[in-house]
Amino acid sequence: MTELLILGTSAGVSTANRHHFSMAIKRNGRLYLIDCGCPANMLLKKMGEDPRKIDAVFLTHWHPDHASGLPMLIQDLQLTYKPEGLSIYGPAGTGRKLAQLQKMFILPPEIYPFNLHAIEYDEETVFDFDGLRIEFFKTNHLAQETWRKLDEKHGHEITPIAYGLVIHVDGKKIVVSGDVFSSNDLIPVLPDADLVIHEFGHMPPNKLNAFVKEQQIPNLLITHIHHEWDLRAEELREIVSEGHSGEVNVAYDLMRVAI
Numbered sequence: 095m096t097e098l099l100i101l102g103t104s105a106g107v108s109t110a111n112r113h114h115f116s117m118a119i120k121r122n123g124r125l126y127l128i129d130c131g132c133p134a135n136m137l138l139k140k141m142g143e144d145p146r147k148i149d150a151v152f153l154t155h156w157h158p159d160h161a162s163g164l165p166m167l168i169q170d171l172q173l174t175y176k177p178e179g180l181s182i183y184g185p186a187g188t189g190r191k192l193a194q195l196q197k198m199f200i201l202p203p204e205i206y207p208f209n210l211h212a213i214e215y216d217e218e219t220v221f222d223f224d225g226l227r228i229e230f231f232k233t234n235h236l237a238q239e240t241w242r243k244l245d246e247k248h249g250h251e252i253t254p255i256a257y258g259l260v261i262h263v264d265g266k267k268i269v270v271s272g273d274v275f276s277s278n279d280l281i282p283v284l285p286d287a288d289l290v291i292h293e294f295g296h297m298p299p300n301k302l303n304a305f306v307k308e309q310q311i312p313n314l315l316i317t318h319i320h321h322e323w324d325l326r327a328e329e330l331r332e333i334v335s336e337g338h339s340g341e342v343n344v345a346y347d348l349m350r351v352a353i
């Protein structure tokens with residue numbers, strides 16, 4: 095049985111009800127984390143899960159609402175003696191950023207009881223393990239000229255690249271948008287998707303409504319909620335689902351989704 099654990103559901107500004115973005119795939123007793131907004135390790139425990147069962151973390155990009163929980167997760171696993179290694183998949187620059195993080199937070203690799211592996215993926219990479227297949231597609235969240243110039247100014251250490259994920263498990267196809275520039279970033283990966291998990295931090299709800307209708311999305315789960323919509327989940331659901339026959343739901347922290 096495979097389950098999605100929706101941990102944090104806020105976008106860049108967390109609220110009293112929503113922590114930063116993170117979710118996990120639970121399968122055969124193991125956990126696969128998708129993004130690691132703060133405090134992913136604590137939210138897993140609230141759902142009755144043991145962070146030591148995480149086999150891999152997949153970062154869509156390094157914005158703090160997606161990666162800020164990483165130092166805390168690493169320290170947690172270090173202090174609770176995770177027996178196996180931990181693989182952290184991320185876009186180009188992930189190896190360097192992880193090394194910088196270990197220095198910044200006084201977590202040098204020599205003091206780990208486990209091995210930390212940085213794996214930089216691209217559109218050719220396929221993660222395939224125990225019946226779980228994950229592929230990666232680039233979004234335009236950080237693809238603008240402004241970001242390219244800023245990256246150049248900072249010696250290419252910003253590395254502004256963002257991805258979304260396509261998950262194949264138990265005969266189902268699940269698209270996780272990551273952060274996008276617009277919903278159109280998802281169009282190439284939409285065919286045959288059973289569930290689309292779409293961020294809501296970078297577009298008005300009526301645009302999302304037009305998108306679900308045009309693309310005939312059968313099942314949409316909205317997460318990464320802009321803080322202004324924190325307490326307006328039902329209003330958001332109504333706007334996005336207006337005139338659309340497919341299912342539309344708004345995620346909340348600690349939500350479980352059966353696959």
Ligand SMILES: [Zn+2]
Pocket residue numbers: 105106115157159160273295318
């Ligand atoms: Zn974000």
Ligand SMILES: [Zn+2]
Pocket residue numbers: 155157235273
């Ligand atoms: Zn972002």
